[in-house]
Amino acid sequence: MPDISKPYVFSEDFERRLKDKFSKSEAKHTNWQDEDITDIRSSIREYYRTEQKAQCAYCRQTISLTSASNCQVEHIVPKSKYIHFIAEPKNLCVICADCNEIKRSQEILNDVPDVTNNTRIRRYPRTSGAFKIVHPHFDNYSEHLLIINGFYFDKSTKGGYTIVFCNLNRKLHKLGYENPEFSDIELMEVMQTYISETDALRKIHILRRFREMLILI
Ligand SMILES: [Zn+2]
Known part of the structure; x- marks a missing residue:
């Protein structure tokens, strides 16, 4: 039984806005912090905070029940390397500020796709073995x-x-x-x-x- 049994489900409005925002060729992973999607980040944070019983997915320490700074929305496969997974519900969870600061954009996929040969994976991996570290949607x-x-x-x-x-x-x-x-x-x-x-x-x-x-x- 994985730590998170039900991934977040985007509303139609959220899904459309994220698609519009990140399908543009000039879209960057840093746009995730833009003000126009504050409500979407808050909704994801609140959902996973509850789903994870206010525990960081990596260190299991208690994360803040009220503040966003110590309850950060985490892209498990880093968004800086894989922007096309930026709105994948199974790539999201919440973590503490320290884990977020330390993990950053380290490569956590076991089979790193060779981008130079244009073989980038488009589909999010569906098995635990694809990830080097504990993945809350796949692992206990x-x-x-x-x-x-x-x-x-x-x-x-x-x-x-x-x-x-x-x-x-x-x-x-x-x-x-x-x-x-x-x-x-x-x-x-x-x-x-x-x-x-x-x-x-x-x-x-x-x-x-x-x-x-x-x-x-
Ligand atoms: Zn942590």
């Missing part, structure tokens, strides 16, 4: 990432990419933890993740984090 977050007391552990390659692309352990790197408290159950959960992991590199990462947790206790 907890299958890929484990969060314990602010530590992010990858449970899959996707989880690993999501940690790197959004620098999810940023708080730990910047501030450390003041009062870390890990229960026996949490430590056992990490041990279990380590035991069931088959990828050698991810095993090393989990072990490293586990060591850090033990040092902090």
Whole structure:
């Protein structure tokens, strides 16, 4: 079951206005911030804020219930690279200001289309495997990432990419933890993740984090 089960549905009016705006040859991805579509952005933000239960799609931290600055409409496949997906409902969600600042326009598609040979994908991918990072419309977050007391552990390659692309352990790197408290159950959960992991590199990462947790206790 993906984290978002129902994508946003555009009204006829919104659909027509977006089509008019972005089908022009001079349209740029930066036009997404134009004032004439403020109402459309607000509607999308409000929908996904509720659908995602006010959690950032990437770090799972709480996003603002009232402010737009810490509840930003995210284009999962970056709009700067793929402007033709700018109004694709399955390419939209909401994220926190920090994830937005860090992820920016990094390439998250596994098969990068070769634009020089004019083979740009026109149809939005329909499977989880097309994306490097956790995609809220296709993936179940907890299958890929484990969060314990602010530590992010990858449970899959996707989880690993999501940690790197959004620098999810940023708080730990910047501030450390003041009062870390890990229960026996949490430590056992990490041990279990380590035991069931088959990828050698991810095993090393989990072990490293586990060591850090033990040092902090
Ligand atoms: Zn976030």
